[in-house]
Amino acid sequence: MVSNLTFRNDKSRIHLKTAAELFMCDEKSLEESLCKRVFVTRDETITKALDPNAAALSRDALAKIVYSKLFDWLVEKINVAIGQDKESKFLIGVLDIYGFESFKTNSFEQFCINLTNEKLQQHFNQHVFKMEQEEYEREAIDWSYIEFVDNQDILDLIEKKPGGIIALLDEACMFPRSTHETFAQKLYQTFKDHKRFSKPKLSRTDFTIYHYAGDVTYQTELFLDKNKDYVVPEHQALLAASKCSFVSSLFPPLPEESSKSSKFSSIGSGFKLQLQSLLETLSSTEPHYVRCVKPNNALKPAIFENNNVLQQLRCGGVMEAIRISCAGFPSRKLFHEFIDRFVILAPEVRNKSGKKDDIAACKKILEKSNLTGYQIGKTKVFLRAGQMAELDGQRGEILGRSATKIQRRACTYMCRKKFVLLKSSATQIQAFSRGQMTRHLYEGMRREAASLKIQKYARRFLKRKAYNNLRFSAISIQASLRALSARNELRSRKRTVAATVIQTHCRRKLANLRYRRLKEAALIIQCAVRGSNAFGELVKLRMAAKETGALQDAKDKLEKQVKELTSSLQLEKN
Secondary structure (H helix, E strand, O other): OHHHOOOOOOOOHHHHHHHHHHHOOOHHHHHHHHHEEEEEOOOOEEEEEOOHHHHHHHHHHHHHHHHHHHHHHHHHHHHHHOOOOOOOOOOOOOOOOOOOOOOOOOOHHHHHHHHHHHHHHHHHHHHHHHHHHHHHHHOOOOOOOOOOOOOHHHHHHHHOOOOOHHHHHHHHHHOOOOOHHHHHHHHHHHOOOOOOEEOOOOOOOOEEEEOOOOEEEEOOOOHHHHHEEEEOHHHHHHHHOOOOHHHHHHOOOOOOOOOOOOEEEEHHHHHHHHHHHHHHHHHOOOOOOOOOOOOOOOOOOOOOOHHHHHHHHHHOOHHHHHHHHHHOOOEEEEHHHHHHHHHHHOHHHOOOOOHHHHHHHHHHHHHHOOOOOOEEOOOEEEEOOOHHHHHHHHHHHHHHHHHHHHHHHHHHHHHHHHHHHHHHHHHHHHHHHHHHHHHHHHHHHHHHHHHHHHHHHHHHHHHHHHHHHHHHHHHHHHHHHHHHHHHHHHHHHHHHHHHHHHHHHHHHHHHHHHHHHHHHHHHHHHHHHHHHHHHHHHHHHHHHHHHOHHHHHHHHHHHHHHHHHHHHHHHHHO
């Protein structure tokens, strides 16, 4: 929300109010800290209003310091959560960094990352060379001819003070009228004769550094903006007075001696100090390096791009470490291990013991092997590249000849043992065969007698089974016939009873039907007779009504009676 503030119109008042609510501070104080600056002199305190560009820088500085404090707080919480013990005497740390970066556009971030890789590469080379050096010195071996490639000149070019690229960048950031073009011209003038620095032909502001891993061209357009990190006391005081305890804890009050002015701090210088602290930590520990190699750009399994892999190994210093190791004595073994493995080359030294005897035995073995260039230390034998394989080859030849002799003796022993075993087996097989034949003869006789007895009992069993089956069949047929006859008789009786019941029911139904018809006919006749009588009366009344008007009431009554009789007749019909 702070980054949305502008200083040329009144449209950003909403953002200002929102930012003040988020920080839980006074809106007016926030506006003054962004738009004004207080300078303290010996005689008085001067308050100066900032122009829009300076106010925008003040806004960006506030956003950066808030992000930085939050990031530090988050790192501290993570360290506490994982159980980091500050009083521990031992430390196991894992340092995971980006590799060497070279893109189409390389800015201040790639510059810092590649500086880190240069420092760690120097530490890696020194570590490998130091291990070799300590081993040779401890064993009193001559190692003075081994060359060591150092990238100190690149580090001096970048971080030497004064005169390095970071120092010139900080100097350009402190001058308000400096631009990336003036910074680039300063670099061209200072390092025009440096073998690790060059100016691209088609650019006026880019510069190229010949790193240990390869050449990288950097664009300086954003170097100054990304390197600036202003610490404004007004921002510190504003956020320290926040009503939010979390915000105020991130910004403790400034010391009293701090002046009321913006203090410039460099991102590059701070990064360099942090990197130096990291290297001091690495130097005080025993490092172990894991080099990750990207096999292909397609991110698919079982595909290796040889040129790409080789380039990564060179950039990571692995090839240089191998070269340093191979330039000396890559193969080394303790005296007793060497004697145990290669005593077969000189069997006469087998029973000797003691340190001097071990040295003499090792020399005897090496002399019989016709090797040159090796060295014998205090506790180990140091061999040149390939000499261990040559000794293994000679050892393999002797073991091969010995194996042939052993095979010959073993074959003789196995053949004799096989013959004796075959002879004994033949005798045992003959005796077993005779006994087996006799047993088979006896078994045949016993089976013949048993078969006769079995046949007798089988015939008797079959006859008895046939008789029982026949008897059971006859009984089953008789029972079925009797059951069939009984079912037929029962079915006939059921039919007779059903016919009688049906006849009785039909007679009763016909009588009921005849009775209902007679009743309906009587009702119809009665209704007709009553209607006829009523109609006759009506006719008489009409005739009487013609004669006199006094009979009108009687007429009405008779009409009502006719209607009632008609309705009753209709009801009876229904």
